[in-house]
Amino acid sequence: xxxxxxxxxxxxxxxxxxxxxxxxxxxxxxxxxxxxxxxxxxxxxxxxxxxxxxxxxxxxxxxxxxxxxxxxxxxxxxxxxxxxxxxxxxxxxxxxxxxxxxxxxxxxxxxxxxxxxxxxxxxxxxxxxxxxxxxxxxxxxxxxxxxxxxxxxxxxxxxxxxxxxxxxxxxxxxxxxxxxxxxxxxxxxxxxxxxxxxxxxxxxxxxxxxxxxxxxxxxxxxxxxxxxxxxxxxxxxxxxxxxxxxxxxxxxxxxxxxxxxxxxxxxxxxxxxxxxxxxxxxxxxxxxxxxxxxxxxxxxxxxxxxxxxxxxxxxxxxxxxxxxxxxxxxxxxxxxxxxxxxxxxxxxxxxxxxxxxxxxxxxxxxxxxxxxxxxxxxxxxxxxxxxxxxxxxxxxxxxxxxxxxxxxxxxxxxxxxxxxxxxxxxxxxxxxxxxxxxxxxxxxxxxxxxxxxxxxxxxxxxxxxxxxxxxxxxxxxxxxxxxxxxxxxxxxxxxxxxxxxxxxxxx
Amino acid sequence: xxxxxxxxxxxxxxxxxxxxxxxxxxxxxxxxxxxxxxxxxxxxxxxxxxxxxxxxxxxxxxxxxxxxxxxxxxxxxxxxxxxxxxxxxxxxxxxxxxxxxxxxxxxxxxxxxxxxxxxxxxxxxxxxxxxxxxxxxxxxxxxxxxxxxxxxxxxxxxxxxxxxxxxxxxxxxxxxxxxxxxxxxxxxxxxxxxxxxxxxxxxxxxxxxxxxxxxxxxxxxxxxxxxxxxxxxxxxxxxxxxxxxxxxxxxxxxxxxxxxxxxxxxxxxxxxxxxxxxxxxxxxxxxxxxxxxxxxxxxxxxxxxxxxxxxxxxx
Numbered sequence: 001x002x003x004x005x006x007x008x009x010x011x012x013x014x015x016x017x018x019x020x021x022x023x024x025x026x027x028x029x030x031x032x033x034x035x036x037x038x039x040x041x042x043x044x045x046x047x048x049x050x051x052x053x054x055x056x057x058x059x060x061x062x063x064x065x066x067x068x069x070x071x072x073x074x075x076x077x078x079x080x081x082x083x084x085x086x087x088x089x090x091x092x093x094x095x096x097x098x099x100x101x102x103x104x105x106x107x108x109x110x111x112x113x114x115x116x117x118x119x120x121x122x123x124x125x126x127x128x129x130x131x132x133x134x135x136x137x138x139x140x141x142x143x144x145x146x147x148x149x150x151x152x153x154x155x156x157x158x159x160x161x162x163x164x165x166x167x168x169x170x171x172x173x174x175x176x177x178x179x180x181x182x183x184x185x186x187x188x189x190x191x192x193x194x195x196x197x198x199x200x201x202x203x204x205x206x207x208x209x210x211x212x213x214x215x216x217x218x219x220x221x222x223x224x225x226x227x228x229x230x231x232x233x234x235x236x237x238x239x240x241x242x243x244x245x246x247x248x249x250x251x252x253x254x255x256x257x258x259x260x261x262x263x264x265x266x267x268x269x270x271x272x273x274x275x276x277x278x279x280x281x282x283x284x285x286x287x288x289x290x291x292x293x294x295x296x297x298x299x300x301x302x303x304x305x306x307x308x309x310x311x312x313x314x315x316x317x318x319x320x321x322x323x324x325x326x327x328x329x330x331x332x333x334x335x336x337x338x339x340x341x342x343x344x345x346x347x348x349x350x351x352x353x354x355x356x357x358x359x360x361x362x363x364x365x366x367x368x369x370x371x372x373x374x375x376x377x378x379x380x381x382x383x384x385x386x387x388x389x390x391x392x393x394x395x396x397x398x399x400x401x402x403x404x405x406x407x408x409x410x411x412x413x414x415x416x417x418x419x420x421x422x423x424x425x426x427x428x429x430x431x432x433x434x435x436x437x438x439x440x441x442x443x444x445x446x447x448x449x450x451x452x453x454x455x456x457x458x459x460x461x462x463x464x465x466x467x468x469x470x471x472x473x474x475x476x477x478x479x480x481x482x483x484x485x486x487x488x489x490x491x492x493x494x495x496x497x498x499x500x501x502x503x504x505x506x507x
Numbered sequence: 508x509x510x511x512x513x514x515x516x517x518x519x520x521x522x523x524x525x526x527x528x529x530x531x532x533x534x535x536x537x538x539x540x541x542x543x544x545x546x547x548x549x550x551x552x553x554x555x556x557x558x559x560x561x562x563x564x565x566x567x568x569x570x571x572x573x574x575x576x577x578x579x580x581x582x583x584x585x586x587x588x589x590x591x592x593x594x595x596x597x598x599x600x601x602x603x604x605x606x607x608x609x610x611x612x613x614x615x616x617x618x619x620x621x622x623x624x625x626x627x628x629x630x631x632x633x634x635x636x637x638x639x640x641x642x643x644x645x646x647x648x649x650x651x652x653x654x655x656x657x658x659x660x661x662x663x664x665x666x667x668x669x670x671x672x673x674x675x676x677x678x679x680x681x682x683x684x685x686x687x688x689x690x691x692x693x694x695x696x697x698x699x700x701x702x703x704x705x706x707x708x709x710x711x712x713x714x715x716x717x718x719x720x721x722x723x724x725x726x727x728x729x730x731x732x733x734x735x736x737x738x739x740x741x742x743x744x745x746x747x748x749x750x751x752x753x754x755x756x757x758x759x760x761x762x763x764x765x766x767x768x769x770x771x772x773x774x775x776x777x778x779x780x781x782x783x784x785x786x787x788x789x790x791x792x793x794x795x796x797x798x799x800x801x802x803x804x805x806x807x808x809x810x811x812x813x814x815x816x817x818x819x820x821x822x
Contacts, residue, residue: 036770040780050545121555180592196593197602197674197780198772211662222674224770225780228657233770236664236672361739387785391543 025486031503032218033485035241035496036230041200042487044183046165047117047124049084051496052407055161055244059497060202060219062165062185062257065092065111066156072267072492073449074409075158078106078166078186084447087151094142098209100168101190108138113169115146118162126163129414130155151445153452157411163484170174188214188499191362198223215487215502232479234259240503241486243496246476247305247360251446253480261480263307265316266494268410270364272353272470273393277429278400281351285343287467291329292336293375294368300473307322307478310470314406319492320449321412321456326464329471336375348376354393357383364472365403394428405475410491412456413444420468436462511813525713526798527580527791531573534787538677541565541785563589576791585795586788595792605675605773609765610758612693617700617754624701625708629716630735631767640705647702652761655694656768663691673770692769694763700754705751711743718742745816752808756801775788 020343041057042049049058067077079092098106115136121127132152137145146155158164171184183191186209189202203218222239224230227246231253233239245253254261272290280286296310312329315322340348355365362383369379381397382389406426409415417440418424422432436459443455463469477494484504489499560566564575579586612766624640631637649711664672670691676684715721716739724738762775772791781790 040591042784043592122558177592195601195772196588196591196598197777222770223772225776226767229768229770232660232665232672233674236668238673239673248611309801387540387544391540395543 008397010056016175017071025504027215027487027500027502028505029215029502030217031505032220033216033241033498033501033503034220034222034239035243035498036222036224036233036239037292038223038225038227038230038244040193043180045180046162046167046298047126048180049162050125055493055495056497057200057221059164059187059495060189060214061099061183061191062167063187064161064164065159065166066164068157068160068410068491070489070491071318072157072160072294074160074318077160079159082156087445087447088148090146090148090152090155091139092144092146094144095209096142098186099207100166100171100186101184101205102168102171103207104168104170104184106166106186107141108144109141110166110169111144112136112138112404113143113390114166115163117167120278129158129163134241151447153444154411154413154431154446156447158414161410189219190408191217194396201359201506213500215500216498219498228357234480234482239481239483241481241488243477243479243494245480247303247478250480251305255354258483259480260485262477262481262488262490263479264477264490265309265474265492266477267316267319267492268405268475268494269311269408270403270405270475271311271314271404271470272338272368272472273404273419273426273428273502274468274470275393275397275400275429276427276431276468277397280343280345280349281400281429282431283343284467285339286345286349287470289336289339289343289375290372290377291467291470292332292339293372293377294329294470294472295331295371296328296472297331298371299364299367303360303367304473304476308474308476311473312464314419314463314469314471315412316474316492319412319451321460323457323460326459326460329464333375340376348378350378350380352380352382353397353403354382354384354389355366355403356386356389357499361403368472370402394426397428412452416440416456416459416463431468433462433466433468436466436468479507508813511811515806515809519806522802523798527577527795528573530791530794530798532569535569537782537785541589541787544785548820576719580795585792588786588789590784590786590789595788598789599774599792599796602664602772602774602777604761605771606759606766606775607771607800608678608689609692609696609771612689613697613700613758614751614755616693616697617704618751619726620697621701621704621708624705625712626735626740628705628709628736630731632713641709644702644705644709647698648706650698652695652699653764653768655698656691656765659691659694660768664800670797675769675771675773691763694773695768696758696765700758701762703754704747704750708743708747711746712739715739715743745812748808748812748815753806755804759797759800 036134037056039053041054044053044056044057046062064077065079067075069075078095080095082090082092084090092111094108094111100106111242113500115130115133118124118126119130119133132149133146134149135147137147139145157159166186167179168184172179175182175191181194188205188208190205192201192203194200200221201218204214204216208214224233227244228249230242231245231249235241250261250263253259274281274287276282300310309317310328313322313328317324340346353365355361365381369381372379389402393402406415406419418425418426420433421437421440422430439455439459439462443452443459446452477490479490479496486502486504487500488498489500527646542556542563542565545559564572583596587594588598628637628640628644660672663670671688674688676688678685721734721739724734761774763779766773766775767779774796778790778793781793
């Protein structure tokens with residue numbers, strides 16, 4: 001545990017240092033930030049895409065109704081403030097003097113246009129997120145009133161994500177299907193050129209509403225699928241910022257001249273998804289045995305080179321919905337064996353587990369396989385291509401378990417409901433824990449963050465008590481940048497937004 | 508010669524039909540449903556899948572899909588990317604020069620270096636210089652290009668900082684930049700071409716050197732240099748036409764790896780991305796172009812072969 005404390009405090013220290021340097025030095029205008037990303041944007045239409053790797057491209061182009069801080073708590077964005085006169089009404093008060101890149105004014109009508117489009121099942125992949133919104137009313141030019149079918153506190157944080165990314169209604173009506181390649185938003189930067197497979201070039205939006213912002217003249221985003229290639233590009237000074245650094249390369253980048261690194265937790269975590277509808281995984285004692293037989297500390301040390309923390313809840317320890325009083329599952333093979341006897345399985349049992357066929361994934365799964373074998377639980381590893389495995393496990397119910405990453409969501413309700421509610425898509429066995437579902441509904445209907453926090457901490461506790469999760473470790477955010485990059489704020493989503501970034505001269 | 512050309516050209520048509528239909532059916536064997544990939548797993552409902560399949564024409568029988576694709580392809584329309592909405596022909600037009608340039612440069616590099624190496628290896632057989640030349644060839648065959656690429660980047664880009672580590676620059680924007688960016692990928696891809704050409708030419712040259720007419724030339728008192736350069740090499744070069752053609756074809760395939768290492772926006776990476784994202788129209792288009800390149804190169808080398816060696820075109 002000590003080690004993870006050290007890692008966590010290092011992460012906080014780096015965050016603080018990055019923060020301090022941006023406060024001490026005076027931000028400077030100008031320069032083009034060059035970054036390298038693994039994956040290409042799928043579409044610039046925020047409501048159409050379904051890929052989690054699009055956000056880095058979307059954030060600079062589209063301002064969101066609500067912003068998030070480094071702990072993913074909501075902060076004012078295009079909506080200056082919001083309140084809930086009653087639990088089934090959400091009122092958004094909008095910022096004035098905001099324009100889209102094409103000069104279209106941003107107002108309540110524009111928000112209404114966007115939210116109705118986001119609810120349209122035929123074009124939008126966000127319809128389920130906004131399913132509780134019954135009506136979008138324009139109260140006055142800068143006030144929008146959302147009438148809800150039932151209270152939904154997750155909406156505010158959903159507006160920090162795709163659902164809150166405002167597109168220009170005039171441009172959307174004019175461009176139609178072409179919008180995804182020639183987007184018009186109200187963000188700090190506008191798209192100049194997208195060369196598929198190679199790069200995306202953004203330039204400063206001169207009429208951005210926030211005075212003095214953005215600092216940069218532009219951002220050049222280059223697409224480099226190979227991790228080593230990204231590291232080489234940073235080392236040779238061809239780019240200023242890289243992310244998703246291969247764990248084995250990270251240590252060597254640390255402390256290298258001209259480079260600063262950031263390591264910290266993300267909302268994503270590695271877990272074993274269990275189909276709790278299939279025996280014997282429907283038995284709590286069997287799931288407890290699995291949890292007790294896994295040495296998470298060893299996984300972090302060997303597979304992750306000590307670069308992250310063990311997962312206790314579905315959230316990293318610094319997140320507001322995480323319960324700090326809970327302890328990680330102990331590594332206790334003796335108790336695991338006792339639990340197997342309690343489950344009526346003194347000779348253990350066998351289950352199959354899908355995973356991605358890449359080296360890191362296989363290493364982790366084989367370590368888990370060996371640890372579980374020590375208590376008599378046999379794991380049949382099924383390495384297979386991601387799309388096939390995911391469809392087979394979640395839709396086809398073909399496997400008992402899957403060793404995948406939960407990618408995290410802006411609101412905790414989206415995470416716990418998806419994985420632990422009997423209607424959740426990521427709970428293929430549809431196991432129902434009544435107490436958990438009551439708490440989820442309760443947490444969704446209160447809007448005060450403090451009240452929500454208490455409820456999610458209770459939810460975290462029950463998830464552990466009922467052993468419905470097999471958390472392994474937090475997926476770390478590993479980023480590196482040139483020392484000339486200032487003002488960068490990492491976030492818990494692990495999806496860089498370059499708001500507030502500026503460049504020191506003479507790189 | 509005209510009859511020979513006609514015969515060759517006609518053979519190309521069934522080849523294109525065969526390969527494209529093969530690729531078309533292979534794509535459908537890929538695991539994972541493209542409609543699900545497009546909608547996003549969480550949002551999947553049967554109605555949405557049905558609308559998407561309808562829009563993409565995936566609900567029709569395979570032979571109808573292929574027929575429609577072929578009819579449109581014949582008019583130069585290869586459809587649009589499922590993922591980005593970009594017309595496939597536009598993507599191919601942008602990326603083809605990158606890959607073709609790389610493959611041609613690597614083959615040229617292979618010929619320029621492989622040629623003298625082969626002559627040395629064949630003429631100084633058994634000696635130290637000859638063994639060195641053969642050794643270099645063996646190294647080129649054995650070393651995987653992802654490793655060689657990484658080593659070259661490490662030495663020439665990161666350590667010495669002579670060349671850029673990644674990226675592509677267009678010839679039309681800045682020729683100097685284009686050359687600097689092209690050197691490392693060319694060396695990486697060209698290493699195996701050097702090896703291939705050296706080995707093939709060396710053995711051809713060695714065979715020729717034992718023929719009667721070479722013995723006669725030697726008996727006439729012609730010096731060793733004259734024997735090799737004037738007499739032996741001419742005949743040994745004929746198989747090199749085929750070898751060069753095969754090398755270009757093989758290198759076009761190898762660009763998948765090299766383009767990833769150097770982040771080059773070429774056809775190889777387009778192929779890879781299209782496979783990973785189940786972007787069928789894009790994949791089909793990219794494979795079609797690669798197949799056409801291979802066919803065109805083979806056709807050209809056949810024609811040149813026939814032109815150089817009358818025995819071929821008359822048979």
